[in-house]
Each structure stands twice: as C-alpha cells, then as structure tokens.
Amino acid sequence: MKQLLIVFLSFYFIDLAAQPAVVKAVHDGDSFKVKYDDGRIKWIRLWGVDAPEVISNKINARQPYGKESGDHVRKLIKGKRVQVDSIRTDLYGRTVAKVKLDTIDLTTHLISTGNAWWFNNSKIRTNELDSLKVLQDSAQVNKLGLWGLPGRKLRPSSWRALNTN
Numbered sequence: 001m002k003q004l005l006i007v008f009l010s011f012y013f014i015d016l017a018a019q020p021a022v023v024k025a026v027h028d029g030d031s032f033k034v035k036y037d038d039g040r041i042k043w044i045r046l047w048g049v050d051a052p053e054v055i056s057n058k059i060n061a062r063q064p065y066g067k068e069s070g071d072h073v074r075k076l077i078k079g080k081r082v083q084v085d086s087i088r089t090d091l092y093g094r095t096v097a098k099v100k101l102d103t104i105d106l107t108t109h110l111i112s113t114g115n116a117w118w119f120n121n122s123k124i125r126t127n128e129l130d131s132l133k134v135l136q137d138s139a140q141v142n143k144l145g146l147w148g149l150p151g152r153k154l155r156p157s158s159w160r161a162l163n164t165n
C-alpha cells in the first residue's frame with residue numbers, strides 16, 4: 001500500500017519540478033506548444049508576461065509589435081529544449097509556467113528586451129512584480145522593442161478588450 005501511495009504521489013506532483021521539453025510551435029510572444037520527454041504535448045502560457053497580440057480565432061486585429069514579439073520568441077526557442085516549471089492551468093487549459101532556455105529566464109528576457117509587458121496578476125508575489133516592473137521601466141527608458149514604437153502603447157489586456165471577436 002505504501003508503494004502504491006508513493007507511485008500515486010509521484011504522478012500527482014510530477015508538474016511541481018521543472019521538466020525538459022522541446023518547443024514545437026510558437027503562437028505569439030507568451031504562448032507556445034511543447035513536447036515533453038514522455039510524449040505529452042501541451043500549450044504553455046508564459047508566467048509573468050503579457051505579449052502584444054496577434055490575430056487568432058478570438059482576436060480580430062494584430063496589435064503593434066505582436067508579430068515582432070512572436071518572431072523574437074520563435075527565433076529564440078522554437079525547436080530547442082527548455083525547462084518548464086509548471087505553476088497552474090489557466091482559463092483556456094494552458095499550463096502557466098516559468099520557462100528557461102539554458103540560463104535564460106524567458107519572462108525576464110522578454111520584459112527586459114521590450115518584447116512584452118510585465119503581467120499584473122494578484123497570483124504573483126509583490127517582490128516578483130516589483131522586479132518585473134523594474135525591467136520594463138528600463139526597457140521603456142531605453143526604447144527597446146515595442147517601447148521604440150511611436151505613439152501610445154496599450155497593454156495587451158486593453159487591446160483584447162477592444163479587438164475580441
């Protein structure tokens with residue numbers, strides 16, 4: 001009985017440790033499909049970022065810098081092995097996860113290069129949010145990525161509200 005319990009618990013908590021996976025497809029700057037070593041295929045929603053939107057079955061217009069952000073992520077991780085540290089499942093059934101490519105934390109990389117906003121979420125600890133805000137402020141001051149575009153910038157959440165099918 002004890003062995004059965006250990007086996008059950010190991011499967012139940014399998015997502016608590018970072019797992020290697022290969023990136024199979026990139027939808028946009030904050031969501032992509034991975035294939036784990038055990039054959040599972042899952043869509044990942046990157047933790048802590050909100051990247052500019054691209055056209056999809058729910059969004060009817062591409063947000064400025066949406067294609068560029070997606071292309072940046074595609075070039076960086078498509079076809080490569082990453083470490084996926086699952087946190088939870090979102091409303092759309094995607095795994096929300098912290099992701100690393102070698103020593104690169106994808107969340108901090110995207111925010112610091114101006115390819116995404118920090119994601120304001122009550123489920124993120126205050127000290128982590130503060131760190132992400134500092135990275136974004138630096139990217140804005142240095143006009144990196146989307147911050148180099150002229151005109152007013154809309155957070156992707158605001159863009160989705162205006163451009164949802």
